[in-house]
Amino acid sequence: AQRVTQPEKLLSVFKGAPVELKCNYSYSGSPELFWYVQYSRQRLQLLLRHISRESIKGFTADLNKGETSFHLKKPFAQEEDSAMYYCALSVETSGSRLTFGEGTQLTVNP
């Protein structure tokens, strides 16, 4: 079965520093990868989809099939980036269900 691993439960950086949230997955086929974010007292919401190769709020993520990773990166962290981030995966055999990682709590200090 497919699995998503986020090795860092907590990540703390200073404002203006680069940030990278790690996501590794186990699946031998071609997955769809996503990043979701939950700000304090808000709903979980979609941040990025690997298929679109977009930059949202300065964040980017590249799917590396060789390393089975989908790390989330931002060159200059802002305080408003403080939130819980979840990596998620969908595979063709599982229909529309998403498998989520354990989550990483990012804190950006002033």
Next chain:
Amino acid sequence: DVKVTQSSRYLVKRTGEKVFLECVQDMDHENMFWYRQDPGLGLRLIYFSYDVKMKEKGDIPEGYSVSREKKERFSLILESASTNQTSMYLCASSLRGTLIYYGYTFGSGTRLTVV
């Protein structure tokens, strides 16, 4: 413009009680999901449904059941609540065939405490 509504934000129930968590969406989505969210464990899928009266087990269905009598409503039932079911429960929905474009729409969650 709330689109996925979970009926209760906080709920406290006693061990052994039968508990109903309700979720309603107004986006005409075919797919609906129930997850529980626990620190360090992330989101784990309990049950999901791709159509009315249809249900499928997720990764952790034990102790739960669901009901989907209408397209817009998906209910999670704890047959006999236990303390290890204390958690945040998240409902989500998606339009068939659009997951890779729009992802899920989540509700605000129900924090259930079983005492």
